[in-house]
Amino acid sequence: MLLGKVSLTPALCTALRISPAFSGIQKQIGAAATQNARLYASSQAAEAVLDKQAVGTTTATKAATAKKAQSVESQSFAVNMFKGQINPSQVFPFPSVMNEEQTQFLQELVPPVSKFFEEVNDPAKNDSLEKVEDSTMESLKEMGAFGLQVPQDLGGVGLTNTQYARLVEIVGQHDLGVGITLGAHQSIGFKGILLVGSPAQKAKYLPKLATGETLAAFCLTEPASGSDAASIKTLATLSPCGKHYILNGGKIWISNGGLAEIFTVFAKMPMMDEKTGQMKDKITAFIVERSFGGVTHGPPEKKMGIKASNTAEVYFENVPVPIENVLGEVGGGFKVAMAILNNGRFGMAAALSGTMKGVITQAVDHAANRVQFGSKIHTYGAIQEKLARMTMLQYVTESMAYMISGNMDSGSKDYHIEAAISKIFASEAAWEVTDECIQVMGGMGFMKGSGVERVMRDLRIFRIFEGTNDILRLFVALNGFQDAGKHLKSLQKALKNPLGNAGLLAGEITKRAKRTAGLSTGLTLQGSVHPELSHSGNLAVKAIEHFGVTVEDMLLKHGKNILHEQFVLKRVADSAIDLYAMVVVLSRASRSLSQGHASAQHEKILCETWCIEAYDRIMKNVKDLKSSSTTQVFKNMKAISAAVVENGGIVAPHPLGF
Amino acid sequence: MSPASVFVCLSLTLLSDYPVIRVKPDNSGVVTDGVKHSMNPFCEIAVEEAVKLKEKKFIKEVVAVSCGPTQVTETIRTALAMGCDRGIHVEVSGKDYEAMGPLQIAKIFAALAKKEEASLVILGKQAIDDDCNQTGQMTAALLDWPQGTFASEVTIDGEKVKVVREIDGGLETIKISMPAVLTADLRLNTPRYATLPNIMKAKKKKIANMKPADLGVDMVSRVEVLRVDEPPTRLAGVKVETVDDLVAKLKANGTI
Numbered sequence: 001m002l003l004g005k006v007s008l009t010p011a012l013c014t015a016l017r018i019s020p021a022f023s024g025i026q027k028q029i030g031a032a033a034t035q036n037a038r039l040y041a042s043s044q045a046a047e048a049v050l051d052k053q054a055v056g057t058t059t060a061t062k063a064a065t066a067k068k069a070q071s072v073e074s075q076s077f078a079v080n081m082f083k084g085q086i087n088p089s090q091v092f093p094f095p096s097v098m099n100e101e102q103t104q105f106l107q108e109l110v111p112p113v114s115k116f117f118e119e120v121n122d123p124a125k126n127d128s129l130e131k132v133e134d135s136t137m138e139s140l141k142e143m144g145a146f147g148l149q150v151p152q153d154l155g156g157v158g159l160t161n162t163q164y165a166r167l168v169e170i171v172g173q174h175d176l177g178v179g180i181t182l183g184a185h186q187s188i189g190f191k192g193i194l195l196v197g198s199p200a201q202k203a204k205y206l207p208k209l210a211t212g213e214t215l216a217a218f219c220l221t222e223p224a225s226g227s228d229a230a231s232i233k234t235l236a237t238l239s240p241c242g243k244h245y246i247l248n249g250g251k252i253w254i255s256n257g258g259l260a261e262i263f264t265v266f267a268k269m270p271m272m273d274e275k276t277g278q279m280k281d282k283i284t285a286f287i288v289e290r291s292f293g294g295v296t297h298g299p300p301e302k303k304m305g306i307k308a309s310n311t312a313e314v315y316f317e318n319v320p321v322p323i324e325n326v327l328g329e330v331g332g333g334f335k336v337a338m339a340i341l342n343n344g345r346f347g348m349a350a351a352l353s354g355t356m357k358g359v360i361t362q363a364v365d366h367a368a369n370r371v372q373f374g375s376k377i378h379t380y381g382a383i384q385e386k387l388a389r390m391t392m393l394q395y396v397t398e399s400m401a402y403m404i405s406g407n408m409d410s411g412s413k414d415y416h417i418e419a420a421i422s423k424i425f426a427s428e429a430a431w432e433v434t435d436e437c438i439q440v441m442g443g444m445g446f447m448k449g450s451g452v453e454r455v456m457r458d459l460r461i462f463r464i465f466e467g468t469n470d471i472l473r474l475f476v477a478l479n480g481f482q483d484a485g486k487h488l489k490s491l492q493k494a495l496k497n498p499l500g501n502a503g504l505l506a507g508e509i510t511k512r513a514k515r516t517a518g519l520s521t522g523l524t525l526q527g528s529v530h531p532e533l534s535h536s537g538n539l540a541v542k543a544i545e546h547f548g549v550t551v552e553d554m555l556l557k558h559g560k561n562i563l564h565e566q567f568v569l570k571r572v573a574d575s576a577i578d579l580y581a582m583v584v585v586l587s588r589a590s591r592s593l594s595q596g597h598a599s600a601q602h603e604k605i606l607c608e609t610w611c612i613e614a615y616d617r618i619m620k621n622v623k624d625l626k627s628s629s630t631t632q633v634f635k636n637m638k639a640i641s642a643a644v645v646e647n648g649g650i651v652a653p654h655p656l657g658f
Numbered sequence: 659m660s661p662a663s664v665f666v667c668l669s670l671t672l673l674s675d676y677p678v679i680r681v682k683p684d685n686s687g688v689v690t691d692g693v694k695h696s697m698n699p700f701c702e703i704a705v706e707e708a709v710k711l712k713e714k715k716f717i718k719e720v721v722a723v724s725c726g727p728t729q730v731t732e733t734i735r736t737a738l739a740m741g742c743d744r745g746i747h748v749e750v751s752g753k754d755y756e757a758m759g760p761l762q763i764a765k766i767f768a769a770l771a772k773k774e775e776a777s778l779v780i781l782g783k784q785a786i787d788d789d790c791n792q793t794g795q796m797t798a799a800l801l802d803w804p805q806g807t808f809a810s811e812v813t814i815d816g817e818k819v820k821v822v823r824e825i826d827g828g829l830e831t832i833k834i835s836m837p838a839v840l841t842a843d844l845r846l847n848t849p850r851y852a853t854l855p856n857i858m859k860a861k862k863k864k865i866a867n868m869k870p871a872d873l874g875v876d877m878v879s880r881v882e883v884l885r886v887d888e889p890p891t892r893l894a895g896v897k898v899e900t901v902d903d904l905v906a907k908l909k910a911n912g913t914i
Contacts, residue, residue: 105861108735111696112852120851144854157854 074483078417081579082480083487084548085523086541090415091583092528094399094591095406097162106163113167116143117174126177126308127454130300140178140212146185147210149194154202156210161405165350169401172351173358176458177308179351184255184309185209187344188466189216192264192285192336195343196328201287205262217260219251219288219314220337227471229266230334234316236267236284238323245269245326247288247319257312258297263288264340265316266333283333287325294319305457341466345419346408348462349401349426356394356433359455363387363437366444377440386436388609393429395606396581399588400425417479420472421577427462427469434459473573474566480576481562484551515549530590532604536611540582543618547575550622567634571621578614585610663719664778666708666742667767667793668733669698669785685885687756688787697733700782702740704842706849707812708780709741716814719743721774725758725766727751731865738860739852745865746770750877754870757879762870764796769873771801776837778819783808783841794841804834807841 073087074080080087098106120139126132132140140146148164150156159167171179190209193201208214225232234249247267251257265288273280288295298313328336367378367387377383400422407415434456438445445452463469491508494501511522523545529537551572558565589607592600624630643651680689697705708720722737724730725748734745748766750758771779779801784791798805806812806821810829813820823830824843852860870877898904908914 105857108732108739108857109854111736112739112854112857116851139851142853143851148854152858157858 074414076414078580079483081544082484082551084545086544088528090407090412091587094587095403097406097409106166113170117170121175123175130307132178132181132308145182146212150206150210155207161408165401165405168347168351169354172354177306180255180306180309185216187347188218188340191340191344192327195339196336214261215256215259216262217254217256219254219263219265221251221253223252227468232266232268234267236269244320244322247316247321249316251314253311254314255309255311257314258300258310261290266337271331282331284330285327285333285336286321287327288321292319305460342416342419345423346401346404349397349422352426352430353394353398353401355430359434359437359452360390360394363440366441383440386440390433390436392606392610393433396585397426397429399584403584417476420476421580424469424472425577430459474569476576477569477573481555485555529586530593532593533586533590533607536608537586539611539615540586543579543615546622547579550625571625575618575621578618582611582614663721663776664708664717665721665723665771665776666705667781668701668722668724668737681886681888687886697736698782698785700842702849703846704780704782705737705740706847707842723770725750725763727755734865735860736852738863739857740850744863747865747867749869754877759879759881760790760792760796762877763793764800765875766870766873767797768800769875778836779839781841783843794839798839803838805839806832806834808843809840810843810845
């Protein structure tokens, strides 16, 4: 069933590690994925990925195998690493995308913004008032902080992604509450208009949004639809006159919900599906003005952190939305939502790298001055390890942020996996770093006066919103599996016509034979990585090879059911994150060494240390995924979870018996 | 006749709260490489005052001037972003820059003020890195113009300027005729923050380039710095129990 006329010898089969049963798997993954779309809807996994998938299966069957080999390959490093391949074009050398004018402009913008946040903005006050002080908001508007990426001819500052990243880094360093107020407005609130708005929509709305005269909010989440964003129930129906959509529904936890004038609202609409001839609910994005009438909001939510940011419920009751206010395509709302979230992700990594910089300075200041047991505490190994880990985590996050913003500015459209990785990494790194900062500071860290506890409270939400880290891990893994699966499928097709694809097949056979024999398959980062980092470069290459093999193994073992193997997906994602992190610091440290920076040797140590530990973590994950005891552990965890759920809590009786 | 143009003369100084200023190993000066530089705070106040006067329509044009290496253009741009109309960068670099002192700068500013027919020259009262407090006064003397130094309040009244000066004894109010030189003191105003849109607009404003030689100024310094030392490290204090003990100790170490 695999092949046409060529006989698949057992030897060939083994060499290619393709089980005869593989044939339908790719198609099955696709079908199962469509059925299970809603499971992972909020991560961009769903429609965007599945649409790609649907296209993939139909065209693959039509295209000749030879043509397929020449089809456009993704330039994304992450996509290729899932296939066990290295495409260095987006990661080496470390992107440097600003021309002289952009660099000079940015250098002029940094001091006034820094000065403002150091001298005028009062984060403690904003936190205790549970709002951004009015005078501060006014100054931020005057400063132009609300339209950083709006084009200059529409009243904004017209920054590129890299320039924007540098400025949000400053905001992140000082006040995340203000950061979210600004971010909810421009990074997601009206980003849709920037990305897919019509010229008329842009001209109408952007100027006032850029000056902060009107504020924006992104309205997707509902009480019953968080991660499962495709299940939203807010409804848009076409009015009888055909000139308006009537919007009905309620959204929760909307940042700027109580302040905004302009809302990007996602609602479902029943539409005729061309293929099946049946009515289907599709999501559409709308630009809704509060002035349309029927828009109300609830009181500000009481939160653990980012208290200065307004979070409220927003209700839409028979709101008439002119048909001109559809954002993007009718029925294409899900893709719009995912594009918006995807596009703004790098900003989070940039902001959090600033936050970490700030708390590390505090921790270092304390460690360098506090004397205990007769010595400054930074002389003790326990503290040294903490400071070192904090520094490495910040270095990786910062490197990711600027690599991704650089890739985006260079025109890459293929950065969704890296962006998701950076969000997961940055939010977890920032939490760890701030937690350790409090630890280094001891009791002082716990006191309100130091300001670090506020940062800790502010940070917690970053692992939750804009796609929970758990969902994003599934997204990273599934996206990666899909591409790896396509690669395997193309091999399958090649097998149908081995003579015509002798080269491709021979290459694969040799590669796999070498791997089985434990030899290097020729994958290398030589030429990309600085010679002084070649050992770490080799670790990265080995890790990629093992990772690629593991990905294939998992696909072959689980087939379409990989979708349900979340224990596996999490570990694959964790390895992908560590791998991307290794490569990112190799790139940055290589650049510093090549350019002879004063800090190059220090960065070299950061890079090498990171790579050693990341390699160990990846190899452990790879080993676990092969081991049967880990499979048993997964089964056990499932059973434990089932038991406590059934019991409504802890199952084991009290040690005392009562 | 309403005053046409006001010259604000800026100085680029070492950042005031920079953690560590070190003396060079050869004691010839202070290490400036890698130390963050920015506009002298008193010069910021001077710029603010000039821009305010323009906003109140007392003057037509504010020109920001500074002498120094290329880095100085950033300072001029900040002044442009605060509201100055155009800039003049007098290029001085290398050995000339190291030897440049208030007299050379005053000569340059005086030559420019005359050349461009300025009605007012406003400077910061002193630079926070060298604390000379001489440039304004020397500029006025070279031009033979009246001077209103340590200004904490400036009002233009027809052809004259009323200046409230902060002096050791309190406040002194004087009236001087224009053209005049003013130097800004701390309480004159609170400088505005440059907004991002203004920084963008400032990119289109012109900064003219020239050299001291173009103005016929000789940069040779009459001052030679012999040595720069760090202040002596503060010695530990000693606590005493009674006043008698204190007197005894002071007598013992020869203080009284």
